[in-house]
Amino acid sequence: MAAANEFPPDWERVDEWMPPELAKQVRALAAEARTRMQEKIMLDEHEIEDRRRAVANAIASQRLEGLEVDAQTRAELxxxxLGELEPADVIASIRRRLVAGD
Structure with missing residues (x-):
């Protein structure tokens, strides 16, 4: 059984510290959530094309303002x-590079 002060609990060993029926429900919900996340990640060609257009528009907007998007940022965008990264990941990458002086 997990220690009372252990947080977060060890979800891999849920049967050791949770009643069996509740553990079964938790595992089922976790499996469903993983499936939904995987389905969400898979984008159809229409969605990918829309996203590519949005990226191109963002880069063009920067150029209109006299700024050039670097190669790494373009690759991340x-x-x-393609649904492989989230916009927040790109923002975090840009911030890290700015702080590092890259």
Whole structure:
């Protein structure tokens, strides 16, 4: 059984510290959530094309403002269009590079 002060609990060993029926329900909900996340990640071609257009528009907007998007950011934005990264990941990457002086 998990220690009372252990947080977060060890979800891999849920049967050791949770009543069996509740553990079964938790595992089923977790499996359903994983499936939904995987389905959400898979984008159809229409969605990918829409995202690519949005990326191209964002880059064009930067150019209109006199700024050039660097190659690494463009590559990361391409990954966003494909659903491989989230926009927040790109923002975090840009911040890390700015702080590092890259």
């Amino acid at each position: 391409d990954q966003v269009a």
